[in-house]
Amino acid sequence: MNALIPARPPDLRTLVALMKRSSPVYFVAGGTDLLTSARQMPLVGTLVDLSGVHDLAFIESSGADIRIGGATTIAAIAAHTKLAARFSALSQAAGECGSMQIRNRATLGGNIANAAPAADLVTALILANARLKLFLPGGSCAEITLEEFRSGTGALIAEAVLPNLELLPRSAFAKLGLRRDLTIARINLAAMAEFSDGRFGSVRLVAGALGPHPIRLLRAEGALSGCPLAPASLRVFVDALAADVDAAIAGRASHCWKRRAIRGLGLDAIARLCEMSPRDPLFDETW
Ligand SMILES: Cc1cc2nc3c(=O)[nH]c(=O)nc-3n(C[C@H](O)[C@H](O)[C@H](O)COP(=O)(O)OP(=O)(O)OC[C@H]3O[C@@H](n4cnc5c(N)ncnc54)[C@H](O)[C@@H]3O)c2cc1C
Structure with missing residues (x-):
């Protein structure tokens, strides 16, 4: 039997x-x-x-x-x-x-x-x-x-x-779902960077729920690497995040809101990584 x-x-x-x-x-x-x-x-x-x-x-x-x-x-x-x-x-x-x-x-x-597209730990693990x-x-x-x-x-x-060699000194995770608590991410973002004296060195970014598997956001990484933490560079950064979303899911039903949502999510992750409040006026000036 x-x-x-x-x-x-x-x-x-x-x-x-x-x-x-x-x-x-x-x-x-x-x-x-x-x-x-x-x-x-x-x-x-x-x-x-x-x-x-x-x-x-x-x-x-x-x-x-x-x-x-x-x-x-x-x-x-x-x-x-x-x-x-x-x-x-x-x-x-x-x-x-x-x-x-x-x-x-x-x-x-x-x-x-x-293997859910929005599995939170997988996004962070791919970052590393x-x-x-x-x-x-x-x-x-x-x-x-x-x-x-x-x-x-x-x-x-x-x-x-x-691998130790893959871990940059600072990292952070942010996600957005339908609720504040106990929510499955509609989109999540993990960030890792060198950051000292108000300036970024290398930056690595991975987003989940933009496809079947989490993906690197190479435009946004390039936009922030080597830049100071300042409104002008953050504006270039969030535009690059939106461009990464355009490249990943253009034409999908969620494209329009995800390209907006990732801008806020990116700033949340950067605030967390820099140990700042996301309500800091610096981030308001970015919009
Ligand atoms: C109410 C609720 C809220 C949730 N919220 C989130 C959330 O916010 N973020 C998130 O990412 N997930 C969330 N999840 C999903 C879930 O909790 C996670 O994916 C969890 O990590 C699954 O682990 P598990 O041990 O319970 O897996 P199981 O249910 O035991 O197994 C899941 C699958 O993995 C396989 N498996 C388990 N362990 C192994 C192993 N070691 N090797 C090979 N295969 C294995 C099983 O065969 C099965 O196919 C939520 C689930 C529920 C029910």
Whole structure:
């Protein structure tokens, strides 16, 4: 008889051994996406509960790179002070993901594997050029960039690696949805930059929900890199953000409001990155 067989391995070694001898294997972690979408639920195979795999939930920031286990909860990511100091865009994205109840269950791996265009953590992870350590069906190990990842292949996301060399000193995340709290982003933006003495050095920007996957905003990056934090350069910056949206989604129904919304979102992200209030008169002068 065809059936869905549950499994709850205690550690990664047991899980990989199970992947070697069973097919197909599906995963459930927090269940906040899988269990709320009956259409995603598999009917036949082995359904592995990742919430008991103790060595799949960790944040290690002691060495040069930051490594985050696939079953790490979003609440744990939001609360990690060393991570916040090194890469605040990811902490802020985690802190604004769903409600406290969702964050306590939802995981990094689930956010990536669910592959929603507006998945908040994915936008921040792409900003950091994150790499993924996977276990493929059959149990072999592989490492790829996050941008190469495609969902539905049966691979286990064991960990995300944030390469130290890719992390610029400051970063921030901002999103816009239908509500202020507990909102799925209609558009989100993660920014990372060198910033000192009132001037930007390198700038990197990634936006989610402008296509199936988050994208770099290269025009806006070029407009702000090397410029002072001043109304004139911010005006050029927000125009470049709108131009990036034009290039990504011209002709789509959401194009008109997203090209306006990204201007405010960009200024919010820059205010956060520079540790300023978004109500600072400097930002008013930009409009
Ligand atoms: C009310 C509500 C509000 C939400 N708000 C937000 C929000 O603001 N921002 C946001 O980004 N998301 C939001 N979400 C979506 C969701 O909470 C996240 O995508 C979450 O990170 C999914 O993680 P999970 O552990 O619950 O995944 P699950 O539901 O357990 O799994 C989702 C998918 O990922 C696969 N999977 C899980 N873990 C792994 C792994 N380690 N390796 C491979 N595949 C895996 C599963 O097989 C399944 O296909 C919200 C959801 C709800 C219900």
